[in-house]
Amino acid sequence: MLRLATWNVxxxxxxLDRVIDWLDRSDIDVLALQETKCRDDQFPxxxxxxxxxxxxxxxxxxxxxxxxxxxxxxEDVQIAxxxxxxxDRDAADTLFAEPVxxxxxxxxxxxxxxxWSLYVPNGRAVTDPxxxxxxxxLARLHDNAEKxxxxxxxAQIALVGDWNIAPTDDDVWSVEYFADxxxxxxxxxxxxxxxxxxxxSDVVRPYAPGPGVFTYWDxxxxxxxxxxxxxxxxxxxxxxxAARATAALIDREERKGTGASDHAPxxxxxx
DNA sequence: ATGACGGCAAAATGCCGA
Numbered sequence: 001m002l003r004l005a006t007w008n009v010x011x012x013x014x015x016l017d018r019v020i021d022w023l024d025r026s027d028i029d030v031l032a033l034q035e036t037k038c039r040d041d042q043f044p045x046x047x048x049x050x051x052x053x054x055x056x057x058x059x060x061x062x063x064x065x066x067x068x069x070x071x072x073x074x075e076d077v078q079i080a081x082x083x084x085x086x087x088d089r090d091a092a093d094t095l096f097a098e099p100v101x102x103x104x105x106x107x108x109x110x111x112x113x114x115x116w117s118l119y120v121p122n123g124r125a126v127t128d129p130x131x132x133x134x135x136x137x138l139a140r141l142h143d144n145a146e147k148x149x150x151x152x153x154x155a156q157i158a159l160v161g162d163w164n165i166a167p168t169d170d171d172v173w174s175v176e177y178f179a180d181x182x183x184x185x186x187x188x189x190x191x192x193x194x195x196x197x198x199x200x201s202d203v204v205r206p207y208a209p210g211p212g213v214f215t216y217w218d219x220x221x222x223x224x225x226x227x228x229x230x231x232x233x234x235x236x237x238x239x240x241x242a243a244r245a246t247a248a249l250i251d252r253e254e255r256k257g258t259g260a261s262d263h264a265p266x267x268x269x270x271x
Numbered sequence: 272a273t274g275a276c277g278g279c280a281a282a283a284t285g286c287c288g289a
Binding site: 010011013014035037038061062063122123124164178181182216218219220221222230232262 | 274277278287289
């Protein structure tokens, strides 16, 4: 049995008490974190250690940042996937003349499962260079995922995190609102569907069907109390791992109250 | 039409998020 969770925490330091409290009561074996928003030397390893979790973290600045916390082993850590694209923040700024490979992907083998904690680029706007970066990033990740399954069709792989894509119309509170925005475009949905075609499946959706079932709610405009959210955080499991899924939930309670992340944790149980 | 809220830092405004 393995209980695996993923959570975009929107700063692990400002959310630390909430994250540790949640771990203490949620019986989680492996937690993938996104948007830790800190460098490695700023990560609060001690609090996770005290709670019984080893942590592998990747963070180079105040943006992005991904981690895996595990109480069932943490082996073969890999930061970034092969060929992970970088983003040129400002081609005219010599400080960032070289594209920066963001801290958006980290992997570790935990309890026999190869877990990838992923923070897919936002895309910002369809006309923004960040949108092409997002599509390229997903395509290069897919190249890797396809190869992993070709190399070993029985591989137990979990691609988890903030995908920044709403794969179906049920996954946004308003199709009209997102019509001219990122997250619902045909290109992004095709990029997501490519993983499904390759054999990875959303193991949460059968246990948390929509419409109106979300993992993210904007802090502004009373989006949470108005139930106006998006389903953009996913656990995609390889065929061998998906066959082991027995339960899943989106912990909407954790979005409540002061000091909440704008994302809820997502939990899957494997037999 | 725009901003909202929230986090971070070479911080008191700008960048980023979705």
